[in-house]
Amino acid sequence: MDGAVGAVAAVAAPPSSEPPQPLPDLDTEGFWQATARGELALCRCHDCLLWVQPPLERCPSCAGPTSFQPVSGIGRVFSFIVVRHPAVSGFEHELPMVVAIVELEEQVGLRLTSRIVGPLEEVEIGSRVVAELVALPGGDFHAPVFRPT
Amino acid sequence: MARTGCAITGIGRTTFTRRSGRTTLAMAAEACRAAVADAGLTMPDVDGMIAFQAGDSVGPLSVSRAVGIPELAWNIDVLGGGNVVANIVATAGAAIDAGLCRAVLVYRSLNGRSGYRFGTSTSRQQVGGEMQFDAPHGYLVPPQWIAMWARRHQHEYGSTCDDLGQIAITQRTHATANEHAINRSPLSLDEYRAGRWINEPFRIYDCAYEIDGAVAILVVGPELAESCAVAPAWLIGSADSQSGDGWTQWDDPTSMYSRHAAPRLWNRTGLSAAEIDVACMYDCFTYTVMATIEDFGFCAKGGVGEYFSSGRATYGGDVVVNPHGGLLSEGYIHGLNHYFEAALQLQGRAGERQVPDARRALVTAGAGPYGGATVLSADRP
Ligand SMILES: [Zn+2]
Numbered sequence: 001m002d003g004a005v006g007a008v009a010a011v012a013a014p015p016s017s018e019p020p021q022p023l024p025d026l027d028t029e030g031f032w033q034a035t036a037r038g039e040l041a042l043c044r045c046h047d048c049l050l051w052v053q054p055p056l057e058r059c060p061s062c063a064g065p066t067s068f069q070p071v072s073g074i075g076r077v078f079s080f081i082v083v084r085h086p087a088v089s090g091f092e093h094e095l096p097m098v099v100a101i102v103e104l105e106e107q108v109g110l111r112l113t114s115r116i117v118g119p120l121e122e123v124e125i126g127s128r129v130v131a132e133l134v135a136l137p138g139g140d141f142h143a144p145v146f147r148p149t
Numbered sequence: 150m151a152r153t154g155c156a157i158t159g160i161g162r163t164t165f166t167r168r169s170g171r172t173t174l175a176m177a178a179e180a181c182r183a184a185v186a187d188a189g190l191t192m193p194d195v196d197g198m199i200a201f202q203a204g205d206s207v208g209p210l211s212v213s214r215a216v217g218i219p220e221l222a223w224n225i226d227v228l229g230g231g232n233v234v235a236n237i238v239a240t241a242g243a244a245i246d247a248g249l250c251r252a253v254l255v256y257r258s259l260n261g262r263s264g265y266r267f268g269t270s271t272s273r274q275q276v277g278g279e280m281q282f283d284a285p286h287g288y289l290v291p292p293q294w295i296a297m298w299a300r301r302h303q304h305e306y307g308s309t310c311d312d313l314g315q316i317a318i319t320q321r322t323h324a325t326a327n328e329h330a331i332n333r334s335p336l337s338l339d340e341y342r343a344g345r346w347i348n349e350p351f352r353i354y355d356c357a358y359e360i361d362g363a364v365a366i367l368v369v370g371p372e373l374a375e376s377c378a379v380a381p382a383w384l385i386g387s388a389d390s391q392s393g394d395g396w397t398q399w400d401d402p403t404s405m406y407s408r409h410a411a412p413r414l415w416n417r418t419g420l421s422a423a424e425i426d427v428a429c430m431y432d433c434f435t436y437t438v439m440a441t442i443e444d445f446g447f448c449a450k451g452g453v454g455e456y457f458s459s460g461r462a463t464y465g466g467d468v469v470v471n472p473h474g475g476l477l478s479e480g481y482i483h484g485l486n487h488y489f490e491a492a493l494q495l496q497g498r499a500g501e502r503q504v505p506d507a508r509r510a511l512v513t514a515g516a517g518p519y520g521g522a523t524v525l526s527a528d529r530p
Pocket residue numbers: 045046047048049050059060061062063064
């Protein structure tokens with residue numbers, strides 16, 4: 001009966017010790033194809049040159065076509081947390097870890113949320129960081145992390 | 150106008166526990182029966198239902214059967230969290246105004262501690278959509294997102310963890326007078342500071358206390374409201390704001406949805422923060438209270454710690470914030486317990502924790518880019 005009224009089944013999978021994996025779709029797969037090549041590339045509008053993250057098939061500003069273009073990977077820490085409670089599977093042995101919103105130099109407001117690697121005490125809002133790509137355990141994906149420079 | 154002619158009358162709930170040992174259906178049915186009985190009505194008077202869930206509750210058709218309503222003239226089951234509560238209450242009123250039904254049960258039932266927990270993510274192995282970029286970094290749960298926003302507020306306005314602590318302490322003090330609250334022991338600043346870190350800058354006391362339970366409120370039209378057994382808490386205004394910018398791209402995390410919803414609400418009602426007696430502020434985390442208190446205009450940016458520590462947010466101050474203890478101390482029924490408390494206060498039935506001469510209540514619901522708010526009044530508009 002619940003299915004008929006639009007509800008979804010409660011999730012009851014067993015806890016996992018592997019980190020969650022991305023599930024790419026037609027709009028996002030270019031990001032993951034780039035990281036597999038060792039490149040950080042983000043969605044950009046051909047017509048007005050706006051960077052668009054998360055990616056879209058068309059530019060939200062001018063509706064122009066988009067494609068994935070390389071970025072420098074250089075940015076600054078916009079905000080950060082120190083994760084100490086193992087709320088998400090796959091990181092139990094990594095704690096404490098720093099997760100930050102990084103604003104990339106290409107565009108005001110162009111941000112990625114990622115782990116910060118290196119000495120935790122060096123992380124502050126405004127810290128300059130640079131991306132590197134790491135293999136994500138438990139699958140075939142590579143993801144960007146950031147290191148203070 | 151976002152004003153309906155409707156009111157909350159009857160209210161109902163189960164006990165709040167750490168392990169209910171019951172189905173969400175059984176609890177929803179108990180809360181709904183209690184709300185209808187409280188109003189002095191019977192089940193045949195009810196012809197509408199609306200609820201919200203995140204795959205962790207039970208739909209209106211199951212609940213209507215459980216309480217003996219043979220069919221519903223109107224029902225909606227919304228997939229969503231605390232951010233949708235103000236909207237579904239307003240929608241219930243709008244459905245009545247539109248003549249689609251005449252009495253609507255709004256409920257929320259969850260085994261939020263013994264069942265699916267919002268603060269953890271142990272089962273999502275593959276994450277699609279916009280969150281696929283956060284998934285590889287384990288950035289998937291609200292105590293991370295909102296701690297991230299709190300840090301930015303600390304950076305820009307110099308707010309501190311102690312400021313957040315003042316919110317937790319005030320609300321816990323309120324909960325000591327609430328026998329329904331799950332956490333009733335007073336909290337000192339030293340205890341707050343000694344609380345274990347969850348995600349810095351959040352400690353355990355900054356987080357809502359997840360529990361099992363259900364709450365139901367009955368929304369009815371004006372004629373029925375005047376004939377109910379309890380005084381109506383009139384729905385005199387509602388406003389929502391939901392943004393697709395999400396937790397990473399939202400431009401300014403020192404404000405929340407309320408930077409849009411608050412002016413919209415005050416404009417629609419002609420009211421301001423100064424005219425509110427009771428403020429049930431959605432408090433999934435302390436920082437949600439901080440950002441929304443500022444956005445609704447109770448105090449200036451960066452002033453919330455002082456606002457709480459100096460007594461302006463409690464009895465004898467400007468406004469009583471979360472007299473029931475809120476989600477932090479009464480427990481996390483996903484914000485619908487805030488509507489229960491607001492109605493109870495306006496009806497003058499809050500007992501030991503009654504806010505003197507409570508005439509108007511603000512209820513907020515949601516956090517970050519997603520939320521809404523309602524103004525309730527003891528006086529018919
Ligand atoms: Zn464009």
